[in-house]
Amino acid sequence: MNRPILASISTEAFRHNLTRVRELAPESKIWSVIKARSYGHGFEAAFKGLEATDGFALLDIEDARWLRENGWKGRILLLEGLFHPAEVANAEDLACDLVVHCDSQIEWLENYQSQSHKRFSIFLKMNTGMNRLGFNPDKYRIAFHRLHALGHQMHHMTHFANADQVNQLPTVGQQLECFEATIADLTAPTSMANSAAILWHRTVLGDWVRPGIMLYGASPTGSYKDIEHANLQPVMRLQSEIIDIQELKKGDRVGYGGRYQAPESMRVGVIACGYADGYPRQAPDGTPVWVEGGAFDGAGVVCPLVGRVSMDMLTIDLRQAPQAKIGSRVELWGTQVPVDDVAQMSGTIGYELICALAPRVAVEIK
Structure with a gap:
């Protein structure tokens, strides 16, 4: 007999939490974030429970391959983009959307000779205060035009550092102000909101939201009391x-x-x-x-x-x-x-x- 410890994963809880995201962001499309083996829950369960999503967002191109091999026909976003120029062809074959956050990734796309002449759907990332990935505002517009000139379908993207800490600077409002000022006159869909923003800042959702931890029924702040009345279910x-x-x-x-x-x-x-x-x-x-x-x-x-x-x-x-x-x-x-x-x-x-x-x-x- 096996050792009695067991992790039960509820696909019904996944479905419930995805429905909650749609209720909270009814005008937005949803990237369901399944990086880190779907936050430890496994791809199989997440694929089954979140199949009604508009797209899956992850890190590793081999995980994108798993989704395709298991029948996913929808969109896949590589959240950190490509790690090596040799991956461009793989991303094209797998029909992945790409986050682009640095000059090297733009150069790889500029140098890539596509056999099919397909163009990528690009989510260009702006650093509005997280100071992790993304182009600073003074360099963002140049990056946008370089990619747009290649014929790629462009999207604007940023990440809120303090959506779960409203009183801490820089606030969501400051980041949003920087983001909107920088993309002025650059018409393209936007992706801004993580789980915390979806729960507590629904005026900054954008065209694509990126729920992660809330899909799994846990709190973006790390405190259960903050989501106790959000009607989420632990998966x-x-x-x-x-x-x-x-x-x-x-x-x-x-x-x-x-x-x-x-x-x-x-x-x-x-x-x-x-x-x-x-x-x-x-x-x-x-x-x-x-x-x-x-x-x-x-x-x-x-x-x-x-x-x-x-x-x-x-x-x-x-x-x-x-x-x-x-x-x-x-x-x-x-x-x-x-x-x-x-x-x-x-x-x-x-x-x-x-x-x-x-x-x-x-x-x-x-």
């Missing part, structure tokens, strides 16, 4: 089982380093999940774990983690779950315990946890 549910129960006396310690000391006689459940599965080693005592069979109605209860997370196991306080036994199911994150809550207590964000799901964890697509 990944990480589950396991209690594989042993220890009876502790007052003063007994738990785990490596004895971080937790029992305040009284108590039961501690040992769960088949550790940092080698993608659970955060830095999770502190008190991190929530849901256990079936609670103290009151038997439907389940949240119990606190106690002791240091080890490679293959973690331990929880069962005082609120007297009915729990070996074989009782637990949820590490998902529908009962938001992944953002686990991440926030562990000093990180939900993005990192779902992206870090280990290959050894079995995955079930529902």
Whole structure:
């Protein structure tokens, strides 16, 4: 029998979250962002659950090839464009849209001799304050004209650095003002909004939105309370089982380093999940774990983690779950315990946890 840890991926939750994006951005087309193996959820599940999208956005051209080989006929956007001039022909063969963010990428397109004389759909990226990828405003218009002269279909693109932090400078408004001033009289569709902008800045959506984390049911800010009323559904549910129960006396310690000391006689459940599965080693005592069979109605209860997370196991306080036994199911994150809550207590964000799901964890697509 396999080790009991399992990640369940809900394609219905994917569909629900995509519908929410359409409700929030009804005038925009949608690039569903599936980089990093669909944020750790796998391409197969995302392809099935997000098939109603207008296009998929990703990083690796081989992932674009996977989509084509599995029947996707729609648009594919390479979010970081090309990494080498030899990839231009591959991108043409796979009918990819390209983000262009630097002079080298323009030169590769200028030097490329297409056999089919096809032209790319280009999303030219402007650096409006993120200071990551993109042309600075004073160089953007020249880049636009170089690509337009080649006959490519042009789009304007930028990325908001602080859409989830409205009071932090530079604000979304400042970035938008810079963007709009720079593209004045350069008529082309726009792509600006990430998940945070879709949720909280719906006056800056543009013609194409680029939802990422919200499609997976987690928060752009890293805090679940910020999306609690956004009507999103978690797509990944990480589950396991209690594989042993220890009876502790007052003063007994738990785990490596004895971080937790029992305040009284108590039961501690040992769960088949550790940092080698993608659970955060830095999770502190008190991190929530849901256990079936609670103290009151038997439907389940949240119990606190106690002791240091080890490679293959973690331990929880069962005082609120007297009915729990070996074989009782637990949820590490998902529908009962938001992944953002686990991440926030562990000093990180939900993005990192779902992206870090280990290959050894079995995955079930529902």
